[in-house]
Amino acid sequence: MSETKNSAPSRPLARTPRGFIDRRADALMAERSVVEKVLRVYESWGYERLETPSFEYADALGKFLPDQDRPNEGVFALEDDDGQWMSLRYDLTAPLARFVAQNWDGLPKPFRRCAAGPVWRNEKPGPGRFREFWQCDADCVGSARPEADAEAIAMGADAVEAAGVPRGLYVVNVSNRKLLDGLLAKIGIDAGDVRTRLGVLRAVDKLDRLGAQGVELLLGAGRKDESGDFTKGAGLNPAAISQVMAFTATRKATRKETLAALAEVVGDTELGGEGVAELAAIDATLAALGLGEDRAFFDPAIVRGLEYYTGPVFEVELLAETVDDKGQKVRFGSIGSGGRYDDLVMRFRGERAPATGFSLGVSRLVAALSAAGHAPQARSGPVVILALDADAMAGYMQMAGQLRGAGIAAEVYLGQSGMKAQMKYADRRNAPIVVIEGSTEREAGNVTLKDLNLGAELAQSIDSNEAWRKERPAQILVPRAGLVAAVQDMLKR
């Protein structure tokens, strides 16, 4: 029997599932270091770390219950052998609500908790948008004070800076869900008219992308996009539309001015008045914490998640210009967001537990940072010890052991190739140094060290290959006994 190409299709294709990615050392280190820095910031604000499982029972996650009709809408879910549905968590907040409800009596309240980990969403992936990604959250459960919201905003700004975004390259845009609710009441939309309410919220949310004109269309009859697809509008009358548009125009140059403008547009409604008062308290706290307009801004058009937030909402916008590897401008969504959600724990306990928090999208932040040219530097690889003589392997392994003993990452080349290939290998590993011990060195009790970075620099001024090979730039001969000290010395350069 001959093995032909016809048998190939039976082999599995080596590939990652759609919307999932492999991450190599560089990306991994960047992400993990961001996570650790951000968690430290959270801890410094008094938030304790908590880790909950990847899976939760579907009913505990709420909203999207897997059922006959739509078993996988939005979440990855599976049925356990006892017939119960479990879902991979889609954020860190729902598991927190479950944890708090479950441990209510044993927790100090208000309870501050921070957490980091992967979350999963079963939806259409896009550039910079995956079906598995990391979040880094801090939430405070049990305080209805606006100071708790202000704290979340200020801490979010701190966290973003700790993650490597320079001040001035981001801004936290803050609004309050109550403002829009007050406005809706004012233009005569019934609180029970969910359809119209959501239509208005969605329309306002698109202000930054579609502009005032697009929003106006969406508030009215509807809008046709570039691809010819038609989006049905909220169906408001012209008078109501102009009131909503007036609301979206209340973003002013300072928080105080925005507050004044908001008071005028929605301050005369019950909810609107509450919203303005909360924002005023937040403004005062932010000022006390030293957050000026350059870091936290009031933007009434911020909407965020639809059925979830009940009061103040905010999102971190990246101001840096970002380009992809083709040099084209890329639009990153918000890199972090948060707000007040007073009803989440209620699902479990039947009583309101006021809560507010902040969530940082780690993967997206790291992607945005590198697109903005702020990628962390690539790390140096291990010292590579060339394997030139089969009989000398034990000695090579010993050298690597000694270097590791001194805290230096080191490895012996374990392939079968010749010296040239081994040098290329070391180059590709981003090794700072190679250790060369052939028979010449060994007989004299020496080893040769080569500084690869220095060698690459020197190579630029050598154009004949003969000279390049003869000169052996950036190499030194040292006694075998002095290997570790010499390597340490060379690393210091």
Place this chain on the structure above:
RNA sequence: GCCGUGGUAGCUCAGUUGGUUAGAGCGCCAGAUUGUGGCUCUGGAGGUCAGUGGUUCAAUUCCACUUCACGGUACCA
């Protein structure tokens, strides 16, 4: 989900008005250089031309469907 555009080597892309053996650059492997990563030169490997079906003497090329990718839009706890 809906609308649109696309899928040719590991990557970026030519090309085939339907016709022997489908190309380039970069990358990879090797040699020039018996022990030196860069540069230069030479050679090599690597493709079911996304998949399935149809039209045809003949399909990578035309048609249909599927799938995946990209863009827009909707949804996004």
